[in-house]
Amino acid sequence: MSKVSGGYVNEYELVSIIHPRLNADETTAAIATVEGQIVSNSGELLSTDVWGRRRLAYPINHLLEGTYVLMTFRLAPDKAPVLEALLRISEQVLRHLLVRGIIPFQGHDRRDRDRDDRDERGPMASAPSDADPEMAEAEAAVAAE
Template sequence: MNEYELMTVFHPRLNADETTAAIAAVEAQIVANGGEMLSTDVWGRRRLAYPIKGYLEGTYTLMTLKMPAEAAVPVERWLQISEASLRHLLIRGIIPFEPQSRGRDGGGYGRDDDGRDDRDDRDDREDRRDRGDRDVDAGDGGDDRDEPAEG
């Protein structure tokens, strides 16, 4: 048996009792196909990133489960035709979720403790040579469109 995570977004028109019944129906479908539930985490009603079937909100649930690989197809097929489910994603393997705390400055990603980015020091670079006077108008003599086009 493989371990899976199932994220489901349920229809926003479902009340609390109907959502609980829909979650129980998904769990029953998993068990009926030879699987076992490990945990169910109801995230609650949240705003969707984009409209799905005209709705801007949905009730999110994250389920971890074990089931045979051949049971994934009938469970997903059942979720696709279920009217309670707006969208779902079934992935193999359980991905541990550890939120990273961010400091007051919002750093923490790619930064050292002193706030500098984690690139190597640039002491090993050569000294830059003098590039001389740059004349931006000394181009290649390309078409400046100052003269009327011939033709």
């Protein structure tokens, strides 16, 4: 908790899922609305990271995907319930999770993890015909026919 302009503030992370039927401009407007609510409640927006459209783990209101957005900000503790109430009644936000404190990312990006897995497997094993000269001759004879 830090003290800013006479009051205490907490750092928060907000992950929200925006309705998938919104076009790009409407999605940007929905994100700007949430950012505006944070700022209008004397909050300080630290970052906004749009993860993009992703498949949901389970259907929400018969929808299978949504646009994920991560926001980090500072806000007075008494203003957090106000923000959550606004998110709950918003038709543009399918789900949200507001967590006090910024959680450091630990781990690798999925692409890095996949690359590391390929490196650990090493080069592909040679084909059995390369290991057995008789088998290679038989395959060559069949190919020549």
